[in-house]
Amino acid sequence: MTVEKFPRPFNENYELLGVLGKGGMGYVYKAMQKNLNREVALKVLDASSDKESTERFYMEAQAMKELDHQNLVQVFDFGQQGNQLFISMTFVRGSTLSEVLEHRRRLNFDAIEIIAKQVARGLLYAHSKGIVHRDVKPSNIMITHDNRVYLMDFGISHIQSAERLTLTGMTMGTPEYMSPEQCHGDEVTIGSDIYSLGVILFEMVCGRLPFTGTKPIEIAMKHVQEEPPNPENFRPDMPKGLSKLILKCLKKSVSDRFKNMQEFLDALDIVFAPLHPGEQHHGHDTMSIRNLIKNRPLITNKVTDNVRRLTNKRILVFIFALFPLLILLILALLLSYKPPNTLQEIHSIDIRAAYEEKNIEGGSYKTSNLLDKDLKTAWLLPMPSNTRAPIMILDFDAPTIVTQIGFASGFQKSIDDQFGDRFRIFNKPKTLSLQTKEGFRQTIFLEDIKGVQYPQIKTMETTEIQIFLDDAFISDPSKDLAISEIRILGLLAQ
Template sequence: MLEIGKKIGQRYKVIRLIGTGGMANVYLGHDLILDRDVAVKVLRFDFQNNTDALRRFQREALSATQLVHQNIVSVYDVDEENGLQYIVMEYVKGTDLKKYIENSGKVSPQNSIHIMNQVLSAMALAHQNRIIHRDIKPQNILIDEDNHVKVTDFGIAIALSDTSITQTNTLLGSVHYLSPEQARGGMATTKSDVYALGIVLYELLSGKVPFDGESAVSVALKHFQEEMPSIRKEHPEIPQSLENIILKATAKEPIDRYQTCEEMLADLDTALDPSRENEVAFIPASMLNETKVMQPITPPLKKEEMIPTEEKTPIYSSSSSENKKESSVNNQKKKKRGPLFLLFSFLFLAVFVISYMVWNNREPEPVMVPDIVNVNEDTAKRLLEQENLIVGEVFEEYDDTISETFTIRTEPAVGSSVPFQSEVDLFISLGKKPTTVESYLGESYSDVRDRLKELGFVVERLDRYDEQEEAGVIIGQSIEDGTDIVADGEMITLTVSMGKEAFTMADLKGYTKVSVQDYVDQYGLDVDFIEEASDEIAEGLVISQSISPQSNFTRGETITVTLSTGVAQAEYVLFSKTITIPYDAAIEKESSDKKESSSESNESNKDDANSAQSIPKSNHIVVSMQDADHQIDEIFREFDISKDQEITLNFRIIEGEKGAYQVERDGEIILEEKELTK
């Protein structure tokens, strides 16, 4: 990138970078000789040795210098310095049409027509000079503060006769504005530019492109596979006549589109006429052909379906003869020892029964309940069983001295003498009785603190600013309400409101809208922006504020900030004038008579002259107009007629001023009108 302050060609001083592109950077420069701002387009260093990039860069300079038009960016100088290729162009103070659409959301039909009129006028001249732009998009259309449009960036433009450039299978231009024939890899023509102009008109009116996708390839496919979406479905206020212009310009087949930019311009001029209110929707001629119904293809049989399935034969297994013999021997042994086993079992059972009856008839001695207070529950049960006592029911209750799961007491009590195998009930501690925490939100901190301390809590205070509650009111607690907890020494944190936080207001004069928004977001303020003109404060900067600097404010307040719109802009008036340009065949006849008298008189030449007079000749028409966007000494439209032709002129004048127009026919002013107003 170039250094700021560097001089190029000892004449152009670099002020700042204003844009970057695929192969060039654009800087704001100042012409030190003519004392004017210029745009300097410099080929990037990494493309200095790229022959294709150099050719494209030089082609842009050549194309632009051939086109002198009020709606095409002028080229002032083309040069090279130390291997650095650069173009010096007219600097347009404003923005490109893409950003203009983003800021506007969508553009009104009247203003869209005004903008497209200027673009079409520029492209008509380019096509007349046999130059195809090939990269028409809003980014390459500049618009200044007075709504004056200029087309730029002819970097990939080609001459219609240029056959040395290979275009097949190459996508040049922006994919969102690419014509179907270019997307298929075909040659670009003037009809390709017409298609892109139709997409630009769609984007102006709707605020978005008609086709979008995740990749460039998917978008390119949509251009020749999908129909153009109807703009009136989302925006029914747009007249059908205007949608028809989009549909005709973006027809899939080039033959269905406008043949020239002049034809599209003429159609656009009358789009809002009342006579076209009930216009039917445009249908391309190529879509009126009969649709053929394709027969479905029957899929072939699968290989598995052609081969029959074989039957499976089950497999059986048999037992060996050796296993049968072994089983027979074991059965004979079991039969021999069966009676002896039954005799010994009967004798053992008789001895056991006699012994049990003797032991059971013995008188047991009483036992003492062991001391199992403050003993773990499992240990207490084991100690009772060791003393031949039975554990009865187990009860649980809270106790402030005995730990949880330990025995509080027994029933009968510890030390009591009880019969052998008596039941003893256990009372097991649940620990200290818990306190159910309540919700203390909205209560006074001092009152709640005293209550919690009496319950045994340790109370911690945490102060915080709050926009809703007054100072001293509880706005949060560390233990949720409904929680059961033993209060003995347990800490609970209470968050207490300090009221609204107060801040000191800064002086916002000189802030931009973005800076103001960042400031109010930081302090939780609501902001209302208003605008007014100012001769002293630059556009976009703060003029005044409703909360004075150095005064106090709190979150949630509303501040009103007044932004400057710069010097008051003039109000514009829009109106149209329809005129009929008369055709004059006598002009050509008179010209033919003069040629006949000056030529050598022979009979054959006279016959040729008479036949030439019978062929109608065209009149060459030049139209000029005077308004906020045009000067009367500049050509607005130039064309030929062979019959009377009606055209509509759209004027945009500053309120209080007048418009004018002038029509020349073959060099002679035939129509002229001044002092025009709405």
Template structure:
């Protein structure tokens, strides 16, 4: 891997193609021959490979060894790969296969020649609003398809958007972030790459749903039209803090040329509260399409309002139409030709009796026919072209129709995913059809996307909640059991999207069911603190000490296991490492630091009762590493190890429970 540097809280690395890669030339799983290395990131390396069975070029994403050695990650990775492989959408990079070959865990994916959106931003800087929306629309379409399938991307950013050589847009890496979250491998290098796009709830609780993807999409749109992210800071923590506490500024405050429509789109998508954002990427897609439609097309001049397209214009004096020409021919005085003035010859005798003048008779007949033809012509109806009214408001459509000499009739509206409510969905006849002036055309207004209100199923059993959700025209998605002592076990706590929200008909609704009392995870906690805490929760605690290499007087096992559903007052067995002399134990070394004769010790401050974020910052400032474990959702430190005022070598790990 080539050199790296930090930019706007992102770690950017360049691939050093001159370094020999042991996987290049290797045949994985007897099927994929690796040809070359394409790119390397914080979690995986991407290779160009040939599928020798199907004789096709693929992209292989090979997970880094530290992840591949984690069984929890591999299990979650396989499950996520299966889910993503079932997602078929033209704007999603297709996953063909997943496998392992000894120490190699890989994904076989569609090979997309081109560049990432990050490369394009780096080369071009900010993009015009219309072009930015033309990139975001397929991205939102891909995310919307995933959301409808119950998938959350969790890592939406320009690096995960590919632009093909022929102009197509592809989104990659669905589900990979979720697989990473299932492990203990989450490191600074992994999180830094996404901190600039994390929704506030991801920063504070680690939870993410479809609205977290919407937030990241809003940040990405901001970056496309301004050329920079909304927040910058010297450390990732400072950037994360601003995501939680600040409101994303309007893009036009940085680039005045950005239209208000884009400001509104960004503001809605990046609302700090998830409930104030569009319900999912499909809802944001509808808003983006509407904004794109209403942006002016600067490449073609607008039509003149005085000459609507498709209407017949009055002829100019130099260009009379056929009707005017006939009328002029009939009304103009006619001069008789000279050869009609025939004089009788003197030598011919005059005949007696009536002799008709045949020329006058014929001329009279011609005049009668001409007058009849003229009357017939002027009696014919005048035809006009139906103007283009689709996408216009009803008021504008009625005005344009009247200008063309037409009447309108409005019928019951229809729902449509792409045309906003109140705009014309279609006309009968369609635009450019020739109809008689004064004819009536039918307008069908759009009722906008059809949305269903999520019913309130809190407090119901799982089966009753399923029935009520199905009766509302929706489907049940994932069912998650959550520790909750306030709601009876097996009863619904809440749904996502929440009750009262409007979602697409047939959308999947996730249900969160109470698991009642759940066994807390006290692993690694000091013996006395663990016993006291479990006693406060109503458990009957027994403690046994065993010889172990772990830090003395710390919990190394518990029965029942952490996160198991238990009844109040259950008996708990806590196993701790024998409480021997700490200095003797420390002399053998520990997991974080190699013992050295010149070790310098630092006093561990007491942070119990402080906000977890503040405590973590304070300890890190003293040079300690910090690992946070959750007991509840208080956000306040309840226990710490080592205990306050203990001395530890610089760089040691301090454990916090909240």
């Protein structure tokens, strides 16, 4: 087996820095675009011997390059190097939705709204440019530490025919998320993307897929023949109208689904509006949306009619009587308020370490410095001789889904004195192992750079993470190891 070494050149414009992922037909690398000095994700595929497939690749890559939207991974460049096709794309630090669902199963409704709306906005833009995704699924959705959602891999399914389920000679998507027309091998339209997004909504809400099976063909036939179960059977607490919205996306006939992504977004706004009292909705008043809200009482009309019946004296009496009740209601709301359980920075962390505090230069270099959001402070510890013991343990107040961990390596303070740049003086972590309380372990790699960096990690749900030092950037073997900041990003588990 050949072991790839990094960094190494790919061509005159790109240097490969490491592997981000592997697919059936190639790899996705983290790469440096040398002429622009920027990090990119470089997808490298085997060039097809089929001339038509190669031509289609270039046509679609060019179309994808024209997509410029905040919720779409942008294609910067594409071409062929030897017998390999390559696409240069936005490098996104974060976790895929499939990783989040793997550890969480079903999501909080605030998180569902954030994800669904951003994916839909990205698809709306792509559809306006005449591009249909054809393979919308959780593994093609990236979520960053600041709640930005990216949709990836537009049109790539067309050049991956060898790895896709094929019926009646047509290239298909991923069976669990395919529309009935895809299963039939019929024309794929924006309605197919709407169906796939409906499947994802079902999965985020219910913690399971609408159709499952042991074989791809079995799952595909269920999409064609069977009606999906009612989401309310699995999540009775869902917002009113959300179940109808999901089932409308999953209609067998394209004409029975939402006509476009704007109509879907408008319906989504209405469903989630009760979760955000006081915010105004400015969506389009379409027939399908009126159907979702046709039973909503006309409260404003009732209030207006009642007020007209009151005399000025009665109005004043009513207001004075209502005022104490309003005060009590506001106090009750304030006391019962809980922060939304969405993707966020996690602050409820305690750090335990065998070596907690060092005093030098008249200052204290303790573990609490890791959480103070100040890059000019740091935690120092002697270089550990026992790599089997963790250098620190992160304790969470409650079960937490960790999607990203940010590290500011080294002592990043620089002042005009005899020591100067502390970053240059102290040793810095290079390779760390993370181990959960449940025993899941993974290795992450840091770079010898200033600032907070977010290495690629696999999502973890736990109450404790042990951190082990495997390797370090050594400035001076006699000096301490230094870390300035640790930042935890993710979801609070319910």
